[in-house]
Amino acid sequence: MKKWFGLLVILILVGCNNGKNDFMATNNKEEYQQQQQKIEQILKEDKHVKRVTAVFTKDSAIVGIEVKPFSKWNKQKYEKKWKKEVEKALPDRNVVVSTDLKLIMETDKLAKKQLSEKKLDKKIKDLKKLEKEET
């Protein structure tokens, strides 16, 4: 019994430690360093943002924003606001901004994979379509 309790405590502690990630994850292309910093600056000031993951290409960008638990009540409102801000910061791009778990997961996957610009553009287009789906 005592052994199991100890194991549980260790598991909980390990689980807590794992949550500590960097604030922003991207596909880290040098050409787009400036834009990445711009986005990071915009979102870092906001106290409702937990983590940001983004992928940039020449013509498009996808930004997944993880919202802090108690801020999820007003998620849609914040999403609208962030969408406006990010679109303003990246005026010549086709931008997708979302707080949806699916979009965040897919963006994380895209950031890890080293895909060509063309493929990324297509994936981002697909995700934009998916985001608009209602039922």
Add this chain to the structure above:
Amino acid sequence: MDPKQYDNLQQSISPKPSILKNCLKAFLVGGIFCTVGQLITYIYISYFNFTEKTAGNPTVATMIFIAMLLTGFGLYKKIGQFAGAGSAVPVTGFGNAVISAAIEHKTEGFVLGVGGNIFKLAGSVIVFGVVSAFVVALVKLILVTMGVANW
């Protein structure tokens, strides 16, 4: 003996239901159902093309399918005896009400038996579901007007 005396006598003899214990059981079992539902939602989001917005419908369908299996094998009855409202309030309870009525009246034929009696129990669930949905919508309307949440 007048009715009042009888009531007093009846109350003093009959065993007291332990409300707190029953609430706790319902809370735990209902919570387990909801955790399973959340798990299924995550599965749909991570392995299929569903977003947070669209994963709700397939999740509900899957939960009802699981409830159907449990009802057919006679396990949901046992869960219901233990948990009470904890197993009746989630959507699985609704599924159980429909399916058990369908199984019960199957011998009376498919039209008058199953068709006529399938909503025997679930009819009340639908009625009160609509009423409580109305109340919940009112609460949300108040929250939205106050600016705490939005639609």
